[in-house]
Amino acid sequence: MKTLHGQVVFTAALAVSLLLTGCNKPATPGAGAEDAIKVGEFASLTGSEATFGQSSHKGTQLAVDELNANGGVLGKKIQLITEDNQSQAGQSSTAVRKLISSDNVVAVLGEVASSRSLEAAPICQQNKIPMISPSSTNPKVTEVGDYIFRVCFIDPFQGTVMANFGRKTLKMNTAAILSDVKSDYSVGLAKFFKEGFTANGGTIVAEQKYSGGDKDFNAQLTAIKAANPDGIFVPGYYTEVGLIALQAKQLGITVPLFGGDGWESASLIQIGGTALEGDYYSTHYSPEDTSKAVQSFVKNFKEKYNETPDAMAALGYDSAMILADAMKRAGSTDGTKVRDALAATKDFQAVSGNITIDANRNASKPAVILQIKNGAFKYVDTIAP
């Protein structure tokens, strides 16, 4: 009876442990839990922003694999534990709580969308676990507390860059704005674009809005066409931007559209097709950059995944690399020591440009402007902060 009871307990424990490992994706199956540094990641692997989450995760995974192949960090392998939040509100906090309390991770990486990073940040701050967002550009994210960092630039910078690009490089005197009221990102970009554009003597002749998920933009575009701007700033995400570009061309609008890093997806070209020819957007990096860091990253990424990495992948990669660098400099995985090392990061040679972490824990780094030509993203310009 006693042995049977023991067997039952053992089988149950085995089943539970199998279930747990089944949920996670350990990066290095060989590495034991004891001698590995556990790093948590939460990402939108499925759902509406799945292409962002997948790209970012692939970049992070590549960085961890490379670090482990070169002997790991502080003599230990890194074990990446990834949780999917399905692009849904409410799921990120659950995922991060699990990562911290049951997996005992020493740091957290994530997310692309600002709203979901904002959900997880207070939990990391409370537990004194450093969190690095790869590509949330809303300023509020790092304002949560001194344990929250990011490796991308922020909305005011991106909005200002596009305002300067439109006003000075493309010599636009007037511009229209078509933004998504449902997204903090889009509203923020629109605001900083407007400030930057008018500060340089330009005029905003029309401001129209839509809600994320809309399909018909003919009404807003007709109103914009009547205002006759030199260009239309569309700081939205790729699905809507593709449809907006199509409908703009069908209404006979010939001036260029331009936007931010929410355009960064192969789906954009699939939906918008030739209607997007000649349009511009700002982003974090270009795979056409000839620097050694970028070229070796692109080569390794292609070898592993057989696709060209986009900006989200580059930032996912950088977030893991900058964390590893901080751990090395701190000589420890202790949350507070890693935090101090992260805050002291200066001129770190990342794929998406040289990163210096400023006093507000944001990355100070250049933006890249790309143009859509023959259905591909072509490098146009790099703009320093």
Next chain:
Amino acid sequence: MTEFLQQLINGLALGSIIALIALGYTMVYGILRFINFAHGDIFMLGAFAGFYLAPKIAVLLPLPSIAGGLVVLVASMLICAALGVLIERFAYRPLRKRPKLTVLITAIGVSLFLEYAGQFFFGASIKKFPDIFPVTTVTQIGGLSLNSNQLMVLGVTLVLMLALRFIVLKTRIGTAMRAVAFNPEAAALMGVNTDVVISFTFALGSALAAAAGILWAINYPAIDPLMGILPGLKAFIAAVLGGIGNLPGAALGGFVIGIVETFVKGTRWSTWADAIAFAILILILLVKPSGLLGKKEVEKV
């Protein structure tokens, strides 16, 4: 003035798609006195049928072309007509003698089933709908832009509405439909096979929804399994606005909703478009509870 006319064209194109969906709602209501909430998802399935059929049809007929596009349109209408009949046969017919509320809740269940089965089989991410009609050409008439897709939408809608009118008013099955709508028991006593009539109604309504799905997808070529929710809701409102159970009313309601929404979106109140459309609905129903073209019904107690 140019902007006004342009918005009118935009509104007519959007409204005619809503009108096509609304016709299905109103037909089923006219015959069975219940709202088929799964109707918006048939609209989604119509678009996906076209999405998966287009590569197959491209083997036989060159795509994009007018002929090939019309074949895709008709084929997905037929597929959805069959689906509509199946849904009625297995989900609604067993409950026909039960209270209306039971069927209504089942309809919501069928709707959710189709949406999530769609996410499972088609995937949740957005798909690009292939070009089935010739490349969009833009005709400029004195500053007005009219593109070939909009013309296609208006043309197909007009043809389908006339065909529907012919079926309902001039054919035997149409007469039987009107008889069942008027009084199902009396129609059955007169020898009308109500099961056949109801199946036919679902087939007809679902085919119209599929046509709307294809027309929607050629204008807004990003389709996903949840795309039917909002247009379905708007079409339902259009049907109520026009007087539910009344065919010309549903068409009129669709155009009104499309045009109002477009005009509001063209102003700085764009994000209020839905709120204003619903407010208009409430106002009209306050003044005329049976809808724009609805007949006053005396409730028998």
